[in-house]
Amino acid sequence: MTGRIESIMKRMVPFALGATAALWLALAIPSALSLGSPAPFPFARGETLTYNVTWSIFPAGQVVAKVEQGEPQSPQNFVVQATAVSTGFVSLLYKVQDVYRSVFNARTLCSQRISKTINEGRRHKITHIVFDASRHLALLRERNLNNPQDPVSHKAEAIPACVEDVVSAFYYLRAQPLQVGKKIQLAINDGSKTKLVTANVQGIEPVTTPLGTFQAFRVEPTVFGDLYKRKGHMVIWLSQDPRHLPLRIRATISVGAITGTLSAYTPGTAGFPQTQKPGAPGSTEKTPPRRAARKRPGQP
Secondary structure (H helix, E strand, O other): OHHHHHHHHHHHHHHHHOOOOOOOOOOOOOOOOOOOOOOOOOOOOOOEEEEEEEEOOEEEEEEEEEEEOOEOOEOOEEEEEEEEEEOHHHHHHOOEEEEEEEEEEOOOOOEEEEEEEEEEOOEEEEEEEEEEOOOOEEEEEEEEOOOOOOOOEEEEEEOOOOOEOOOHHHHHHHOOOOOOOOEEEEEEOOOOOOEEEEEEEEEEEEEEEOOEEEEEEEEEEOOEOOOEOOOOEEEEEEEOOOOOOEEEEEEEEOOEEEEEEEEEEEOOOOOOOOOOOOOOOOOOOOOOOOOOOOOOOOOO
16 A cells, blocks of 8 residues: 555656646747747746645645745746645655755746755655756756765756746746647756657636636646656646636546645736636636747747
8 A cells, every 4th residue: 555655646746746847848939938028927926826736535735836036146037936745644654845946037938947855755865957058958966865975966968948847837838828729839858858748728618726716728738658658648727817827737647636726826926917816716807918929049
């Protein structure tokens, strides 16, 4: 039983984040962002998203993602800190306490670096990945905390001019103009080879959360087979209003369904104006005009 729970939790943590991480996941980005004047995004500094994570019907954990102030040396960047902790009986069998910190450009949304402090069962490590766009390299540095006397491992992988990490990819997806039938491509790098993932906008349907009922875009990223080599599928529901809130994330794999549902939301201090109260049903107000598609560095 313990081994089965460990296997489940090892799959749950990356999905709960941001698969999300999973997804989080071209060699060129067709719907990319330019280096022009900053435009409002659906998120801003101060925004906090809190998710309750379940495995089938059982509570399994909580994930919190907060957009923070840029660091002093680069205040123009977005910084997102995401934490994942196990709860309930799952925590008794397989304790999880992970912290992800992603830094990405506030104009292009290209990732600059990510750090991960992983504490999952008996696995403890710290990983830093720097994305050097000028040299087209992802530089990984990792320390195994179980054996701190071991040398730090290093690895370099080629990357395109702009990539997402497993956290920034969610925010990039939220920033895109969404419509049914659209396909959005993301180049994701997690320290190994860059993976190309396509997010398919399949339809619009109601989603009920502790915050209320919302009309939401149903988006299915090609995570399985592209980023992860196991069988399964993932669906993300993004609110149809301008905030594009990730209301629910569900990954169905061999051991069952793992679901993260938005349970609390604190808006940021800027960005799109609020079209409704956080707990209200889908707004009937008109969506602001969409900004024109813009290009990322290196895209013709």
